[in-house]
Amino acid sequence: MKITVVSGNDRLAEAMRLVLEKAPLRVEPENVRVTAFSDWVSQILGNPKGSPREARAAGNSGEAGPSAPEIPDLIILDGAALHSGAAFDDVARLSQHLPFVTIFLLAEDRQASLLLDAMRAGIREVLSIPLIPEEVLSAIARAGSRIPNVDAGGRKGKILGFVACKGGSGATFLAANIGYALAAEHDKRVLLIDLDLQYGDASFFFLSDRNVSGSVAEVVRQAERMDATLLAASCSRILPNYSLLPAPEDPEEAAAIRPDQIERLLALAAANYDYVLFDIDRSIDAVSLSALDQADAIFPIMQSMVPDMRDAGTMLRTFKQLGYSESKLHFIVNRSDKKEDAPLKPIEKGLGIDFYKTIPNDYLNASASVNQGMSIVKLAPASPVSRAVRDIADDLVGVVADQDHWFRRLLRRA
Numbered sequence: 090m091k092i093t094v095v096s097g098n099d100r101l102a103e104a105m106r107l108v109l110e111k112a113p114l115r116v117e118p119e120n121v122r123v124t125a126f127s128d129w130v131s132q133i134l135g136n137p138k139g140s141p142r143e144a145r146a147a148g149n150s151g152e153a154g155p156s157a158p159e160i161p162d163l164i165i166l167d168g169a170a171l172h173s174g175a176a177f178d179d180v181a182r183l184s185q186h187l188p189f190v191t192i193f194l195l196a197e198d199r200q201a202s203l204l205l206d207a208m209r210a211g212i213r214e215v216l217s218i219p220l221i222p223e224e225v226l227s228a229i230a231r232a233g234s235r236i237p238n239v240d241a242g243g244r245k246g247k248i249l250g251f252v253a254c255k256g257g258s259g260a261t262f263l264a265a266n267i268g269y270a271l272a273a274e275h276d277k278r279v280l281l282i283d284l285d286l287q288y289g290d291a292s293f294f295f296l297s298d299r300n301v302s303g304s305v306a307e308v309v310r311q312a313e314r315m316d317a318t319l320l321a322a323s324c325s326r327i328l329p330n331y332s333l334l335p336a337p338e339d340p341e342e343a344a345a346i347r348p349d350q351i352e353r354l355l356a357l358a359a360a361n362y363d364y365v366l367f368d369i370d371r372s373i374d375a376v377s378l379s380a381l382d383q384a385d386a387i388f389p390i391m392q393s394m395v396p397d398m399r400d401a402g403t404m405l406r407t408f409k410q411l412g413y414s415e416s417k418l419h420f421i422v423n424r425s426d427k428k429e430d431a432p433l434k435p436i437e438k439g440l441g442i443d444f445y446k447t448i449p450n451d452y453l454n455a456s457a458s459v460n461q462g463m464s465i466v467k468l469a470p471a472s473p474v475s476r477a478v479r480d481i482a483d484d485l486v487g488v489v490a491d492q493d494h495w496f497r498r499l500l501r502r503a
Contacts, residue, residue, distance in 0.1 A: 090233050091160075095129050096167035101195070101218070105165065108222050109229075126166060130179050133160075134186055160187060163232045168196035168203075168218070177210045184211025189412075191232040195220075204375070211410055214348070214375065227349035231382055246278075246359040247485070250384035251368040252377075254391035254401040259423040261291050262455065263390060263448065263478070264368045265333075269464035270482035272331035277363040277486065280324065282334045284351070284367045284380055286343035289336025291368065295327045295462050306337035309350035317361045320354075332362075348379035355383045364485070371400070373407060381411075388419050388445070398436055405440060419445035421481075426450045446481055449473035 094105045166180070184192060194207050197218045207215050214228050249267075253260040265281060272279040282305065283291035303323030311319060324332035337343045358365040367384075369377040381387060389404055391397040401420065408418055420440075422433060425447045437443055454472040458465035466475045 090162050092163045092165065092229070093161040094165040095126055096195075097126070098167060098169065101167060104220050108220055108225050111222065111226060126176065127179070130183055134182060161190065163191045163193065163229065165193045165195060168194050177206050180210040180212060193228060193232075208373070213411070224349060227352060231352060231379065246362045246365055247385045248355055248359050248365045248367070248383055249485075250381055250387045251366065252387065252389055252404070253371050254389050254404050255397045256371065258390045258392055258397065260390040261285070261368045262459065263388070263421065263423065264366045265291055265295065266464050266466055266478045267481050268331060268364065268366045269327070270466050270479050271364050271485065272328050273466065274479060274482055275486050276330065278361075279331045279364045279366065280334065280358050280362040281332070282354070282358065282365065282367040283336040284369045284377065286336050286346060286376065287340060287370065291333060291335060295325075295333060295464070304335050304337040304342070305354070306339070306342035306346060308334065309346055309354055312350065312353070315353060315357060317357065320357055320361065346376055348375045351376055351379045352383060355380060371404065378411070384417070386419055387413065387417055388421055390421050390423050392424050393422055393433060393436055398439065402440055405442065418442075421446050421448060423448045424450040446477065448477045
């Protein structure tokens with residue numbers, strides 16, 4: 090893994106060299122550069138030329154000439170050089186020119202305005218100055234997991250992320266019920282993690298009449314003993330093979346959760362469950378970004394209404410800026426009503442996507458499911474929503490809907 094650190098500060102550059110020596114992945118710390126950002130970025134943008142892939146190949150092979158900097162896998166920029174809007178414009182150009190390169194920023198004061206400017210410029214993460222070695226190494230590991238042929242840590246289970254394009258689109262409802270179908274219909278070990286940390290309500294879908302065992306915050310703050318036993322003990326059991334880890338009820342506990350803690354939580358969950366599903370708030374921040382980066386598939390949920398279309402377009406652009414491939418994104422239209430909603434084909438054309446699945450509208454059964462704290466798959470198995478949810482579960486596990494499969498499913502419901 091090739092890492093380039095660009096800083097005009099000798100002490101910061103030396104501190105970063107020492108941190109990189111402890112990185113678990115094979116890195117090349119000799120690429121730490123003590124140079125002015127403007128000079129370095131002008132060389133990158135000027136040479137090598139061609140398409141982004143050609144640029145990286147040419148830079149790494151030396152074909153661009155001796156003065157062209159080598160194109161790394163990860164660029165870490167010292168934020169001291171980025172106080173002007175023009176500097177962030179240069180970073181945005183750099184991000185667009187090298188979409189396969191991850192960019193981090195080092196900053197002493199991570200104000201909200203700085204984080205917003207960084208996200209717009211295509212910067213993946215903003216790290217603290219003075220350096221926190223654990224934070225830096227965790228961020229580097231996340232960057233390495235996105236590079237082909239770099240070991241991501243031996244994960245076994247699939248991680249699936251659900252996010253509403255607009256509030257109230259039903260992302261939590263679908264995540265909870267798809268998880269139920271994977272467990273009940275396919276005998277998979279499933280964990281649902283509520284990562285809508287401020288307003289999470291996944292527990293209401295199954296645990297309205299029971300006390301919640303633990304929360305995300307209770308697990309991650311016990312880093313020294315975070316293991317499969319602690320995770321299982323903190324979850325609430327929905328089925329013998331389906332568990333839920335709720336969001337914290339205390340806003341202060343939610344605010345204290347860090348991206349590296351979520352990364353470790355998801356890695357632990359994926360090592361112990363066949364499927365790990367999480368839902369997040371549609372406002373992308375460092376914590377939710379950490380979860381989305383690790384997801385094998387992301388399911389943005391929307392309705393076929395004008396406000397949803399606008400927000401879906403915004404979310405799609407954000408995901409593209411973050412470097413997520415089209416194959417990772419699976420847009421689902423929820424509460425679809427052919428008689429009242431806008432036609433789906435023009436929406437697909439306008440967004441430049443193909444919808445993955447469509448969930449029919451069945452308000453009575455869906456609301457009864459929520460009010461009773463019972464999966465709609467169990468409460469109303471003949472509902473068109475239940476059929477659509479089972480179809481998604483079938484697709485996730487690669488089941489062919491043959492006669493024998495449907496017969497066994499019928500026996501399970503009997």
